[in-house]
Amino acid sequence: MTPSLLHPPTSPLVGFLGSALLLSSFAMLAMRRMGSLVRIFALQGILLTLSTLSVALAAKEPHLFFSALFTLAFKVLLLPFLLFRLLERLHIRGEVEVLLNVPTTMVAGLFVVVFSFALSAPISEMANTVSRGLIGVGLAALLLSFLMMITRRKAVTQVLGFLGMENALFFSAINATYGMPMVVELGVAFDVLVGTFVFGIFFFQIRETFESFDLKHMDNTPTE
Amino acid sequence: MILVLILVVPMSGALFLGLWGHKRFASAVNILFSLVTFALTLLLAIRVDTQGPLIALDENLFVDSLSSLFLVITGGVAATTSFFSLRYMTIEGEHGHLTPERTRLYLALYQLFVLTMIVVLASNNLGLLWVALEGATLATVLLVGWTRTPAAIKASWKYFILCGVGIAQALFGTILLYFASEKTLGPGGTALLLTHLLTVKTQLEPTVISLAFVFFVVGYGTKVGLVPLHNWLPDAHAEGPTPISAVLSGLLLNVALYAILRVKILADGALHSPMPSDLLMGFGFVSVLLASISMWKRQDIKRLFAYSSIEHMGLATLAFGIGGPLATFAGLLHMTTHSLVKSAIFFAVGHIVQTSGSQKIPSIREIAARTPGLSRALLTGGLAITGLPPFALFASELLIMAEAIKRIPYAVPFLLLALFITFGVLIFRILEMSGGETATPEISPSRSHSRLTFFPIWIHLGMALLLGTFFPAPLYEIYQKAILSLGVSIGG
Numbered sequence: 147m148t149p150s151l152l153h154p155p156t157s158p159l160v161g162f163l164g165s166a167l168l169l170s171s172f173a174m175l176a177m178r179r180m181g182s183l184v185r186i187f188a189l190q191g192i193l194l195t196l197s198t199l200s201v202a203l204a205a206k207e208p209h210l211f212f213s214a215l216f217t218l219a220f221k222v223l224l225l226p227f228l229l230f231r232l233l234e235r236l237h238i239r240g241e242v243e244v245l246l247n248v249p250t251t252m253v254a255g256l257f258v259v260v261f262s263f264a265l266s267a268p269i270s271e272m273a274n275t276v277s278r279g280l281i282g283v284g285l286a287a288l289l290l291s292f293l294m295m296i297t298r299r300k301a302v303t304q305v306l307g308f309l310g311m312e313n314a315l316f317f318s319a320i321n322a323t324y325g326m327p328m329v330v331e332l333g334v335a336f337d338v339l340v341g342t343f344v345f346g347i348f349f350f351q352i353r354e355t356f357e358s359f360d361l362k363h364m365d366n367t368p369t370e
Numbered sequence: 371m372i373l374v375l376i377l378v379v380p381m382s383g384a385l386f387l388g389l390w391g392h393k394r395f396a397s398a399v400n401i402l403f404s405l406v407t408f409a410l411t412l413l414l415a416i417r418v419d420t421q422g423p424l425i426a427l428d429e430n431l432f433v434d435s436l437s438s439l440f441l442v443i444t445g446g447v448a449a450t451t452s453f454f455s456l457r458y459m460t461i462e463g464e465h466g467h468l469t470p471e472r473t474r475l476y477l478a479l480y481q482l483f484v485l486t487m488i489v490v491l492a493s494n495n496l497g498l499l500w501v502a503l504e505g506a507t508l509a510t511v512l513l514v515g516w517t518r519t520p521a522a523i524k525a526s527w528k529y530f531i532l533c534g535v536g537i538a539q540a541l542f543g544t545i546l547l548y549f550a551s552e553k554t555l556g557p558g559g560t561a562l563l564l565t566h567l568l569t570v571k572t573q574l575e576p577t578v579i580s581l582a583f584v585f586f587v588v589g590y591g592t593k594v595g596l597v598p599l600h601n602w603l604p605d606a607h608a609e610g611p612t613p614i615s616a617v618l619s620g621l622l623l624n625v626a627l628y629a630i631l632r633v634k635i636l637a638d639g640a641l642h643s644p645m646p647s648d649l650l651m652g653f654g655f656v657s658v659l660l661a662s663i664s665m666w667k668r669q670d671i672k673r674l675f676a677y678s679s680i681e682h683m684g685l686a687t688l689a690f691g692i693g694g695p696l697a698t699f700a701g702l703l704h705m706t707t708h709s710l711v712k713s714a715i716f717f718a719v720g721h722i723v724q725t726s727g728s729q730k731i732p733s734i735r736e737i738a739a740r741t742p743g744l745s746r747a748l749l750t751g752g753l754a755i756t757g758l759p760p761f762a763l764f765a766s767e768l769l770i771m772a773e774a775i776k777r778i779p780y781a782v783p784f785l786l787l788a789l790f791i792t793f794g795v796l797i798f799r800i801l802e803m804s805g806g807e808t809a810t811p812e813i814s815p816s817r818s819h820s821r822l823t824f825f826p827i828w829i830h831l832g833m834a835l836l837l838g839t840f841f842p843a844p845l846y847e848i849y850q851k852a853i854l855s856l857g858v859s860i861g862g
Contacts, residue, residue, distance in 0.1 A: 269549070272553075272575060311538045315541050319545045323552050323557070326562075327495075327548075329497070330495065330500075330501065333501030334541065337501055337504045337505060355518065355520050
């Protein structure tokens, strides 16, 4: 079924952290409360940092230590801090409202994982990184975040899906090629940061205009 | 040097207007910065034409004939739009829709948007190209929701989420490309540089590149507005302020398609299969058909022309998919003229909406009687955009059809039908709005529009006419060089 498992990561730690990251993507799909969703996002950041560190150690790639440090500062500390402050200032506590119930989403998620491994098998075949078996995990995490954006109603959840996608992309880059060139990585992080601020501005505008974060109020706005 | 300067000018423009954009003179300063940028793009194009491609900033910037062509279009349309924007904002101010703070935000983001597009066009690093294109979304997303009406906020949210998701796919494509190229170019900075990639394009791993290309087309295609990824486009065009509709349609879509074209050269080199071309032809064909059908029932004038943009970008995509020197030339010409004509139409539409007080087609009547100048401009623009001679869109559409008959004869009847539908719908709607007997009672009195209102419109339409009737020989050479840098050989 999953040919890329024929290439188990040389270091068991790398494999373990990769699987944990995939699990955290599923956890984000399953969470029903807004606050826990942000906590899971922070946890995913920690896993991403550790996984980057483990790849750095296993492959002896010194520049990955910088990437790990950067991930820690940006995705474990800064972004969750901003998100928690936003939730607090906007008094968002409510439940995550779903378009598709959680068990169904989970089953869909399983199919997504199988599909991702099948798609990335030929790429893992060609890669020569220590963590090449994990390229499928990166693609799966990307598509799972995508699934979360499609099936969740509230603006905040969509943002977390967006940030989860960015995590997955970063993870894929680390496992396929030991990370993108530094200048590109910094540029991407800058975009994500600006994007998060724009999201923040949006939340205030949406609340002012619709008095709710549920996107169904927006959907009811006639456009034509 | 000039390559760095061309980035510094809009950057300092954004800074200056971010600080003093609320002052009275700010709109004039915006024009000044845009004009200087335009002049620099022209100088740059001449330099590239006489001395060949330029490289700067540690190989991170690279401009050849193809990018200089798009740089001139971007600089030019951004400059004329800044003139339109001055008039438009003055009238909005008279209607009491403006605060100094919002004007400042608007002007600073306008310059920032121009900057990001120039970075996309001048970037040699495909990773930075991605960063800049995402930056263009971020700069315009607040502009689309600028009026703060519920519909506008909904439109900008949709724009943000859909383009964000789309562009994430393109980043995955970039990672895959880097993965493939790193094997031959080695890890580090050079493996994403276009100039280096071009030299090794035949050695890249075909399986990885074909997967990467699909991700690129889906990702950047979302920004081009290719069907079925186009959902954000009509909303964003209809709800944003009209100068922004003009630059979104005229410039941003072009720049996103440019990104796809750059990647296609690499994919063609690596694959030796028609897959990249077929993919573009498929997306282009579906876009043309669906856009023309969607125009049928549109009641919103800006939305109507937004669908027309999807149709034209679809045609250009189709042309590049067909490939070969003629179709590629037609595609480039189509993008150039579409930028000019569509922004001119939006200039006219902006003022028409302001004098009619509504952008719903049934409430816009008797333009010809109230503002004859605008009516003439809209009608001329309508004739040009539907591809009637002597405008250049006629030439490019004719060439595209002629090439399509050779490559995909079965698709041609559908394409022709789509073109007829758009022609019928657009001209019918325009005539309906120009005349019409059900005058709404609260029509504001016709205001005298100054020369400043009309000069950007007629410059654009005049250029479209010039390109359609008398194509200057030096310009033709520039286009030929651009075709060459797209990896298409002219001789055969």
